[in-house]
Every structure is written in structure tokens, then in C-alpha cells.
Amino acid sequence: MKKLSLFSVGLFCTILSYAQGAHAELGLKGGVNIANYNDEVNTKGSRTGYFIGGLAHIHLTPTMAVQPEVVYSAQGAEYSTGTDKLDYINIPVLFQYMFNGGFRLETGPQLGLLTSAKFENNNGVETSIKSNVKSNDVSWAFGAGYLTPSGLGIDARYNLGISNIRKPNDHEIQNRVWQLGVFYQFRHY
DSSP, X not given: OXXXXXXXXXXXXXXXXXXXXXXXXXXXXXXXXXXEESOTTTOOEEEEEEEEEEEEEEESSSSEEEEEEEEEEEEEEEOSSEEEEEEEEEEEEXXXXXXXXXXXXXXXXXXXXXXXXXXXXXXSOEEEOGGGBOSEEEEEEEEXXXXXXXXXXXXXXXXXXXXXXXXXXXXXXXXXXEEEEEEEETTOO
């Protein structure tokens, strides 16, 4: 997993250095997460949280772009006894196809770096569960968005967890996260 983390950070840095010579736009984004696990037997519901971060939108052709992001994301799941609160720094690298009129489709890998893992029981008492959660999460993102001529946009995304986040590996759990948000691309022209 450390090799994957180093590879992802290296890929992100390479893309940003390429962006200096290409048509690139920086931006900010944020919105709402509806997060859960693939474990329907034990989970009762979703954790509603938020995400906030930055992006670099890099045109490769007039209709194709790559968009690396760095995003803080509040994820987890709800149980009958309380809520898992898992917070990540996510680094997606999305490949986008842009249609005339501002619409775009996107997909790509995402690496999540765990920053906090807590369980809050129904009485509001939090305990650390970081020793039960792996420090990295690998997902694949699928989404769509719309960019207005002013640089303001909206997007919707689904992050499908691929890696098992549970430690030890006795029971496999993957993240599942729906995101709905807004973004703004600076230097939009």
C-alpha cells in the first residue's frame, strides 16, 4: 500500500508539472457526502458528511482533460449502536470527456489517506477505532458535471471502494460514497 501511495503522489506531482505547459485551470470544490459501506448486514444507514478541497483541470485536447484533486472527505456508516466517522484526504485523478455546452463525464482512480477514525455511540461518546481501519483506501470514481461560462459548476460523483478498509482482514468492508457538490474554476476562458 505504501508503494501505491508513493505512486499516486508521484503521479499527482507529474500531472501538476505537466499542467504548467498545458491549458490548466485551478479551482475549489465542496459539497455533501452520503457515505456507507458495502456491508448491508451490519450497517443501518449512511453517514452524511461533507467534502472540501482543490482541483487542477488540465486540458489534453479540446474535449479531453485530466483533473487531479486533493479533497478532505468525511465518510463512514451508521449502525444501530452509533456511527463510524472516517475522515480521509482523498486524491482522485479523473479523466474527463467534455461535451459542447459545459457538460462533462469523468472517471478515474482515487487514493484515500485516513486522517481520523472514530466510533460515536448513540450517547455521543467517541472512541478511536483507528487500529481497526487501514490507513489507505483505493476507490474508483464515476461522475458527471456541468460548468457554466462563469467558471461555476455542479457535479455528482460515486466513489466505489475497491480495497478492504478493515484491519484485521477477517471481514471485508469497502467504502461507498455519493457526492453532490459545487466547484469554481479560476482563470476560466
